[in-house]
Amino acid sequence: xxxxxxxxxxxxxxxxxxxxxxxxxxxxxxxxxxxxxxxxxxxxxxxxxxxxxxxxxxxxxxxxxxxxxxxxxxxxxxxxxxxxxxxxxxxxxxxxxxxxxxxxxxxxxxxxx
Amino acid sequence: xxxxxxxxxxxxxxxxxxxxxxxxxxxxxxxxxxxxxxxxxxxxxxxxxxxxxxxxxxxxxxxxxxxxxxxxxxxxxxxxxxxxxxxxxxxxxxxxxxxxxxxxxxxxx
Numbered sequence: 001x002x003x004x005x006x007x008x009x010x011x012x013x014x015x016x017x018x019x020x021x022x023x024x025x026x027x028x029x030x031x032x033x034x035x036x037x038x039x040x041x042x043x044x045x046x047x048x049x050x051x052x053x054x055x056x057x058x059x060x061x062x063x064x065x066x067x068x069x070x071x072x073x074x075x076x077x078x079x080x081x082x083x084x085x086x087x088x089x090x091x092x093x094x095x096x097x098x099x100x101x102x103x104x105x106x107x108x109x110x111x112x113x
Numbered sequence: 114x115x116x117x118x119x120x121x122x123x124x125x126x127x128x129x130x131x132x133x134x135x136x137x138x139x140x141x142x143x144x145x146x147x148x149x150x151x152x153x154x155x156x157x158x159x160x161x162x163x164x165x166x167x168x169x170x171x172x173x174x175x176x177x178x179x180x181x182x183x184x185x186x187x188x189x190x191x192x193x194x195x196x197x198x199x200x201x202x203x204x205x206x207x208x209x210x211x212x213x214x215x216x217x218x219x220x221x222x
Contacts, residue, residue, distance in 0.1 A: 031208070042117075042201055042212030043156070056209050090155060094208070102146070102210065104156040 004093050004105035012111045013081050019110060021076040023091030026103045030095060031055070032074040033102070034066060037088040049074055078110075086112045115140050117204050119213035126192040126220045134187040134216045136202035144205040145185050147176050149198045150215070156201070159187075192220045 005024045013019050025032050031050045035043035045058035049068035063079040072093070078085055088109050092102040116139040126132050136145070144163055148156040160169045162178035162185060169176050173196065175188045185202055199217045203210040 033209070035210070042203075042214050043210070045209050045211065048209060056207065058209075092210075101158060101161055103158075106155045
């Protein structure tokens with residue numbers, strides 16, 4: 001059973017640029033959620049994808065967008081980067097049923113300068 | 114909007130003593146999770162609590178859930194240095210997690 005893999009692990013971008021973060025879900029999981037964790041804070045829900053469709057969104061502007069692919073892997077895209085977008089971005093995959101739970105990836109540390 | 118409050122936010126523990134972290138939440142939930150995070154690392158799942166009165170224990174950690182009071186506690190027994198980390202509770206509603214601000218735990222000799 002594989003875990004959740006995120007890439008890249010670290011990234012430095014300039015304000016105004018665009019970035020794509022990637023996540024491969026755990027085997028058997030069909031749902032992927034993305035979270036933003038600013039330094040010293042708890043993670044904040046960005047959005048969730050289920051069977052390639054967005055299934056809920058947190059309080060993030062439209063410049064945060066995502067995709068889920070047929071193999072349940074996912075991308076998070078952020079356009080027009082701002083300094084406040086600097087954070088750890090966590091991907092979590094999940095399945096369904098009584099043992100429902102979330103497996104988090106190791107995260108992508110994004111720094112916007 | 115679902116709000117999750119943890120306290121204390123910082124906890125300095127003495128080795129060998131017992132401590133409790135509290136997690137209050139504002140509306141009904143489906144499940145409650147506790148996670149551990151080491152500096153610069155991802156979230157490690159500790160417990161998932163599914164129903165009122167649920168109690169789970171792993172080593173020196175024990176978590177409980179009171180859905181009527183909308184309160185979960187994480188009890189640490191005989192603290193050891195290895196428990197130094199940040200602990201988060203997260204409330205799952207409609208398969209979306211709302212996290213508390215975290216409790217940063219430091220265990221001193």
